[in-house]
Amino acid sequence: MSSHDERRRVAIPRRSTKGPLDVDDDPLAALSQSQHALPVDRVRSPSRPSASPAPRSPRLKSPISPSPAEPPALKDFSFLQDPSAYHVLPAATVPAPFLNAPNTPSVASPIDTLLLSGHYRLAAIAAARNLVTSTPPTDYTTLFHLLHIRLACLCLINEHALAAQEAKVFGDLSSSFYNADDGRGKHLVPWELRVLVVRLAALGYGEWRKGVMGYYELARECREQFTKTEDEAEKGAWSVRLRDCGIRVANVLVEMGDLEGAGRHLAGLGAAENESRDLKLMETLVWLRLGDVTAARRCLADVSDSNEEDLLEGTLQALIHLADSDYTSAASAFEALRDKHPSDAMVSQNLAVCLLYMGRIAEAKTLLEDLAGESLPFHSLVFNLSTIFELRTERNRDSKIGLASRIATRNVDGSVGWEMSNADFKL
Template sequence: MSHGRMNSADERRRVAIPRRSTKGPLDAVEDDPLAALSSQHAPSAIERSPSRPARSPAPRSPHLHDALTSPVSRTTTSPPALQKDFSFLQDASAYHVLPASNIPPPFLNAPNIPSVSSPIDTLLLSGHYRLAAIAAARNLVSSTPPTDYTTLFHLLHIRLACLCLIDEHALAAQEAKVFGDLNSAFYYADEAIGGRGRHLVPWELRILVVRLAALGYGEWRKGVMGYYELARECREAILSSSTDEEKSIWRARLRDCGIRVANVLVEMGDLEGAGRHLASLGPASAEGEEGEKERREVTVMEALTWLRLGDITAARKCLASLSSSQSDELLDGTLKALLQLADSDYASAVASFESLHSRFPSDAMVTQNLAVCLLYTGRIAEAKDLLSALAHETQPFHSLVFNLCTVYELCTERNQDSKLALASTMAARKSDGSVGWEISNADFKL
């Protein structure tokens, strides 16, 4: 086996080295820019973070899917007995200025943009994720005591999740490095207050950081290993839990880690491995009707993975194994139509989606899939009418905007004007928070 010299600029070879502090916890902190903000809250003796990751160039942003399903409400402040200094999370240089070059001008100049000083919960509920990310960073750096770890983690979770929602994955991955090693003993509660073994960082934030760590170092395998490490913690927690409720929570988390591993495999391009991994997941954590619903969801994921891989036979076997007791007319009909589409039977797929559209006229997913099938069969004008109506009647989403702009390109040479007009319409709308208000140049194909 030959050994070659490694490129020193290779981001994947960089390791975060603990920062050697030259000052003790009792020394003066006059040179600390955050001291003025936290002097009245910080105790005289505090424990400092054992490590701070080195900053490195941001990697290129891959195309990933991440979403914040609902805003997390602020919880109570951290217990005063736990005196750990998290001021390293408040380093302003760790947070980037968000670029505006990838946003269409109508969104930058929209008249109904709220102020960045608006409450963060309001910004989240209205779908203004870019402004929420900016507001979270400001509050994180300037207005939170360094020992209030609950609020710090809450704000950092909002910041990272919102960056993912506006497709700034590279920046989110870079900023997530501010945590350093989350497996460090520093992130666990002190034994003195009876919390030994309790991780201070919320579970949902740890899940997100694992994914961003893989992005930040350019190695998806780091994500797989991170999820397996969390899965090991889930198994230990299940064995040590004293109540059925706690065991149920940790079993659900274990199941979630397994599904996220499959997601990483898909993003790595190993679709076959993802399908086999989903098929190998153990029995559902819940029993009865809830357990059947959980098993059905995983089976549908597996079927969609095989469809993406192009293995129609395996996808049909998955769907055939679904229990009829949990049948869903909309979902089952959509999967059947997708099988026909994957089998290049476009006429049958159009008929299936038309039938679904007549029964579920308000379902945006069915309408868009029908338009795509019509496009495949050469009925471009009908596809354009469907997508245009959908864009004006519902909250637009990324694939809808992208598909409609593709139709513009097929219909006219002056498609740039049509795209900008669509962007102006999207920017003038009032979002209900079901999808993000801001849409990037890439979605408009500008």
């Protein structure tokens, strides 16, 4: 039976065999009947490109061996352009001020502009439209780039479940169909996008074991590629990716509630030779998440090129004090960082959290309100300020809606106006 989404383009009549992504439980089949599918009159399937391989000579009887003069057939990724795989984004979760903001740009604006200005919902819509209507089915580089934007933007607007559903459009990313036909078998899908898809498998449905399995599969590929390549730079890249997968497994175990297992796994990774600074900082955060302050201090002390003036390291040192319930030391550390980095909103926000824990609610409220009016808004800032509204008065809903209105109507060089959900404002 022929599939509704043609998996590859060849220059011969379609045979009855199945493609590499044709499986009995096709994840796209269920999505085709989704009630949230984009209207057909708004998003249409793209037409076939005019250029195609020359027809096969009738003298050739073999349906497999191509003519030496015939160019190889390009892989057809048109199954990624199925409109029913991409959902209409719900508006019920968005505060009214953001839906009616006066400075909202057009969805036809360049995607890069929408991303820079923080309009992630519009960027997600634009990415889906361009993916479905404006990209040739053989231009996999552009298709994967647009899909990456779409899924990442859905995560940024807290639509993880939708992102997890839409990520199923890939099918089995471990299939050889996604490997390049150059003899080296290089995977066509960018590594960062594959990591995101694994993350969504765990985060979107709370199926954490799928996330662990997905990271182990990526780790297996890292080991294989590390063994195959002779280029030292490539070896280094695969080694970093392998370590990254290991730390992400520990993070998923923390989210599963298996803190003991996460600690054993992370300790079992051992010390990597010449481990990058970013990975060390990432590992420190995971140690903090599972509550091992001693291990977090030890890991942070191992960061290469340590610099007391460094913002990230200083922030982690202050967070370690905070995790150890030493609020006075944490507040002092964040105040020192704020003196050195007065324009860093995250430092000021963490200082406000310390003041809140110390019972200095009025000071924390003033600090967060100043941030909401001057800096670029972000989720934790809004959530913490909404929490302070709840602590100060029972009639806090008006304060939350007023905060949403102030953020939605701001317009500083087009960089402010980030859309947030009701959950961010605790509405």
